[in-house]
Amino acid sequence: MLLLTLLVVLLAQGLSSLIWLSQLRASQLEGLVASARSLAHSMSASVSYFRSLPVAYRPMVLDQLRNMGGTRFVVSLNDKPLDMQVLPITPRKQAVLSAVGEVLRQRLGAQMDISLEFVSPQDLRIFNSGLKLDELPRSWAHYALTLEPVNPPILVTQIRLGEGEWLYIASLMPEPYTSLEDEGLPRQQVWFIGLTSFFLLLFIGLLVHWQSRPLKRLAQAAREMSLGADVEPVVEGGGSEVVEVGRAFNAMRERISRYLTERSQLFSAISHDLRTPITRLRLRVELLEDEQQQARFSRDLDELEMLVKGALQCVKETDIHENIEPIDLNHALDCLVEPYLASARVTVQGRALAPYPGKPLALRRCMGNLIDNALKYGERAHLRVIDSESGFVLQVDDEGPGVPEQRLEQVFEPHFRLAGQQQGYGLGLGIARNIAHSHGGEVSLRNLQGGGLRVTLSLPRSSD
Incomplete structure (x- = not known):
């Protein structure tokens, strides 16, 4: 009963958790897409600002941004798109790339040459020289692109502004969508399943123990009664069905006890009633003058006496009243x-x-x-x-x-x-x-x- 209950509880909890998790992931994906579109709008505003600047002023503005630090994006100008090792595409990454690309093309124009990809912090490059993130001044990029010790994926957007001029934008997704990984059941949910299963099984175990105690007493009484012991009436307790079983057992015990007493009295009476006429017949046989008739009658009486003794012995031998x-x-x-x-x-x-x-x-x-x-x-x-x-x-x-x-x-x-x-x-x-x-x-x-x-x-x- 406990194992079946545990199986049912785990199946019910697992099914409800899967439904809850699927709804949670759907809502998280919806929020992720909304955040990605918001991020894309910010990117498009930054791109529009740089496009409006004269070409000679663009490096100066970039230097000012780097010296201030703490900006949302890491921006640079390169003469060609940087080639980096791209992270594998997951459903969440694909949703972000699609949302960002759609907004950028709507705001900047469908003819814009745009490259979108996710890169790990270890493989990130920002300039044509191929400097790693750790090799740059901390105020330039670390505050915007690091989230130690998680090291989340970085969205790298490269947009062609003109011939030999690519605007490079690196950014992180905002919280709580930084990691972009499909998580399993939250630890709180696992603890909830474990605690509810434990307390439910504890309650059912106590209930089964409470219900089985009368049945154990009933089994012990039945065994002792089968051995011929003098059994006291079983205490009626437990559920209504168990009480009914105990009541029926007590009634059966009383009937069997009465039957055994009546049987013992019956065979005692038979023994007494049969021995007297057999003895009387033997005396009469002794008075017969015909020896052949006397022998035949004696043989019949011997056989009758043997049958009576055998029956009485069978009852006596199998009905021994002893304590166990x-x-x-x-x-x-x-x-x-x-x-x-x-x-x-x-x-x-x-x-x-x-x-x-x-x-x-x-x-x-x-x-x-x-x-x-x-x-x-x-x-x-x-x-x-x-x-x-x-x-x-x-x-x-x-x-x-x-x-x-x-x-x-x-x-x-x-x-x-x-x-x-x-x-x-x-x-x-x-x-x-x-x-x-x-x-x-x-x-x-x-x-x-x-x-x-x-x-x-x-x-x-x-x-x-």
């Missing part, structure tokens, strides 16, 4: 595999890096079921622990025949057994997966290429 606490998984695994280490039926590779927050008895039963299942159907169990910041992974490989690919998911169903398997209730993998799901994890199966089955228990670590 940090678990030393290394210690839990050591306790589970210790009885088999002497016979070399179990090997362990890798160690857990940090305690895992969960239900101790439930996770121990989950890993114990996976190890027992591998030993029961695969003779040996090879355990590999892979732990990282993202989660804990336990791989249990056996040396058994594996499971057909089409049965990999079916073996998690209660009471399901593969052909030739008659041990237990067929609940171990299902109970292990249910415990993993209650911790936000998963139990998956994969047949190994060299034979055997790999059971993987994956438990994610919370990012809180």
Whole structure:
């Protein structure tokens, strides 16, 4: 949200700044042309004055102007136009040259031979001798043509007055058009964009943090509730939508809690109600004189009792009411595999890096079921622990025949057994997966290429 907001702010500020800059440049160009026309009128007046003077008086007037200093123009008379290195033409320079040339030809006549060009102060020449600006007396030209340390371009106008007589006029454009360069965004505008973006992002960041705090509390409560912990009602806060989510979560929490309580009471009642008639039927079977009938009834009762015990065990094993606490998984695994280490039926590779927050008895039963299942159907169990910041992974490989690919998911169903398997209730993998799901994890199966089955228990670590 912050990145998208920053992008939108920068796009909006950039677009508005470009529009403002284009309008500013248009107004500056308009002012520049007006200043250039005013400068051209002054030049034409100076040219008209010199043309009105007798030829012999013109050098005398020039000497007086140089001795006074501080004039707007630097004027000289040369016998030919001076050749200097011209600056590259930019749109602003071209606008000035066009405006000045137009005014001069209007005031002096279209037949006048006029040369207009921009020259840098370093390449400027004023007399036929080719003296540089720095070589002249300061009162002659420096006050009119220097603006250190900017060194702006100098407009050089050379007008032919007669045969072998060229009037030379050098001048600067008036402020604020001295440099004649297209400037980018002013520094004040850049600071304005940066400050407004910073304060806007700061405000939005505080707003997002204020809105996300209730969501973080809701996520933590949902995780704890998924682990079976007794969760207090979530404090309803934040925006109206977030308050509505918190209210809905509290209602769901209350319904689930009521459902779990009713389910526990229901299975307790079923357990009590079923054990009594089964026991009563066993007593009656013992009174039968026909041994064959007695054996058949006993076998049916055994099967019925096994189904009842299996169902109750499934509920009991997956509904363990424990507090969530940090678990030393290394210690839990050591306790589970210790009885088999002497016979070399179990090997362990890798160690857990940090305690895992969960239900101790439930996770121990989950890993114990996976190890027992591998030993029961695969003779040996090879355990590999892979732990990282993202989660804990336990791989249990056996040396058994594996499971057909089409049965990999079916073996998690209660009471399901593969052909030739008659041990237990067929609940171990299902109970292990249910415990993993209650911790936000998963139990998956994969047949190994060299034979055997790999059971993987994956438990994610919370990012809180």
